[in-house]
Amino acid sequence: xxxxxxxxxxxxxxxxxxxxxxxxxxxxxxxxxxxxxxxxxxxxxxxxxxxxxxxxxxxxxxxxxxxxxxxxxxxxxxxxxxxxxxxxxxxxxxxxxxxxxxxxxxxxxxxxxxxxxxxxxxxxxxxxxxxxxxxxxxxxxxxxxxxxxxxxxxxxxxxxxxxxxxxxxxxxxxxxxxxxxxxxxxxxxxxxxxxxxxxxxxxxxxxxxxxxxxxxxxxxxxxxxxxxxxxxxxxxxxxxxxxxxxxxxxxxxxxxxxxxxxxxxxxxxxxxx
Amino acid sequence: xxxxxxxxxxxxxxxxxxxxxxxxxxxxxxxxxxxxxxxxxxxxxxxxxxxxxxxxxxxxxxxxxxxxxxxxxxxxxxxxxxxxxxxx
Numbered sequence: 600x601x602x603x604x605x606x607x608x609x610x611x612x613x614x615x616x617x618x619x620x621x622x623x624x625x626x627x628x629x630x631x632x633x634x635x636x637x638x639x640x641x642x643x644x645x646x647x648x649x650x651x652x653x654x655x656x657x658x659x660x661x662x663x664x665x666x667x668x669x670x671x672x673x674x675x676x677x678x679x680x681x682x683x684x685x686x687x688x689x690x691x692x693x694x695x696x697x698x699x700x701x702x703x704x705x706x707x708x709x710x711x712x713x714x715x716x717x718x719x720x721x722x723x724x725x726x727x728x729x730x731x732x733x734x735x736x737x738x739x740x741x742x743x744x745x746x747x748x749x750x751x752x753x754x755x756x757x758x759x760x761x762x763x764x765x766x767x768x769x770x771x772x773x774x775x776x777x778x779x780x781x782x783x784x785x786x787x788x789x790x791x792x793x794x795x796x797x798x799x800x801x802x803x804x805x806x807x808x809x810x811x812x813x814x815x816x817x818x819x820x821x822x823x824x825x826x827x828x829x830x831x832x833x834x835x836x837x838x839x840x841x842x843x844x845x846x847x848x849x850x851x852x853x854x855x856x857x858x859x860x861x862x863x864x865x866x867x868x869x870x871x872x
Numbered sequence: 873x874x875x876x877x878x879x880x881x882x883x884x885x886x887x888x889x890x891x892x893x894x895x896x897x898x899x900x901x902x903x904x905x906x907x908x909x910x911x912x913x914x915x916x917x918x919x920x921x922x923x924x925x926x927x928x929x930x931x932x933x934x935x936x937x938x939x940x941x942x943x944x945x946x947x948x949x950x951x952x953x954x955x956x957x958x959x960x
Binding site: 661662673684809820821 | 876877878880881882884885887888889891892895896898899902908911912914915916918919920921922923925926929930933938939940943944946947950951954955958959
C-alpha cells in the first residue's frame with residue numbers, strides 16, 4: 600500500500616473514530632461515503648472495511664467507559680439481544696421494500712429524534728430504592744460525580760431496539776443514532792450513559808457482519824488495518840474530548856449530528872450519493 | 873470475585889490493542905507472508921474483541937448469579953446462531 604494512501608486512511612479512521620467514541624455512533628456514516636466516493640471502493644468493500652473501523656473505534660472507547668463504570672453493560676446486553684434479532688429480520692425483509700422508502704423512513708426517525716432532543720429537556724428518573732433491579736449509576740467524566748438513574752419503559756424500549764436493529768440492517772446505517780435517542784428520550788437513560796452504552800453495543804452489532812466478510816476473504820486487509828489503526832487512535836482522542844464536554848452539550852451536539860446523518864441519508868435516498 | 877467492568881474492559885482492551893499492534897506490524901512489513909499473517913491475525917483479534925467482551929461479561933454475571941446473565945447468554949446464543957446460519 601502506498602504510504603500516502605495509508606496516511607490518508609489512518610486520518611479518515613481517526614476523524615471518524617473520534618466522533619464515534621464521543622457520541623457512541625460507530626462512524627459508518629462517515630466511513631462508507633468517504634471510502635466509496637473518494638477512494639473508489641465498491642459498496643460491499645467499503646461496508647466491510649467500515650465494519651472493522653467501527654469495531655476498532657467503539658471497542659477502544661467501550662474498554663475505557665466500561666472500566667470506569669460509565670457504560671451500562673447489563674442494559675447493553677439486553678438491548679443488543681433484540682437489536683440483533685431485529686437486524687437479522689431486517690436483512691430478510693429488506694429485499695421486499697424499495698431502498699429509498701427505507702432511507703426516507705430512517706431520515707424521518709433521525710429528524711424527529713434530533714428535534715425532540717433539541718426541544719425536550721433531558722429527564723432521568725431517580726431510582727426509588729437501592730434494591731430496584733432497574734436502578735443503575737454511572738460516573739460522569741466531566742464532573743467526576745456518580746449519578747444514579749432508573750431505566751424506564753424497559754419492555755417497549757427493548758422491543759423498539761428490534762426495530763432499530765431492523766432499520767439499521769435494512770439501510771446499512773449504524774443503529775447508534777437510533778438507539779441513543781431511544782435510551783435517552785424513551786427509557787430515561789442519561790445522555791452520557793446512553794452514548795457510552797451505545798459504544799459497547801455497536802461493536803457487538805458490527806461483529807456479526809465483519810466476521811462474515813473476514814471468513815469469505817472479501818475484506819481488503821490493508822485498507823481495513825489502516826482504518827482500524829486510525830479509528831482506535833481516534834477513539835482515544837474521543838474519550839479524552841468527552842471529559843471536557845458536559846452532558847447537555849453532548850446532547851445538543853448529538854442532535855446536530857443526527858440532522859447531518861438525516862441529510863446524508865436523504866441524499867442517498869435521492870440517488871445523489 | 874472478579875469485577876465485571878474491569879474483566880470486560882480487559883477483554884476488550886486485549887483484543888483491540890493487540891490487534892492494532894499486529895496491524896501496525898503487518899503494514900510496516902508490507903506485502904508478503906509475514907506481513908499478511910500479521911494483518912490477518914490483527915484484524916481477527918479486533919473483530920472478535922466485542923464478542924469476547926460479551927462472553928466475559930456474561931461469565932462474570934453468571935458467577936454472581938445475577939439475573940442479567942440471562943440477557944448475556946441469550947445474546948451470545950443469538951449471535952452464534954446468526955453466524956452459523958450466515959456461514960453455512
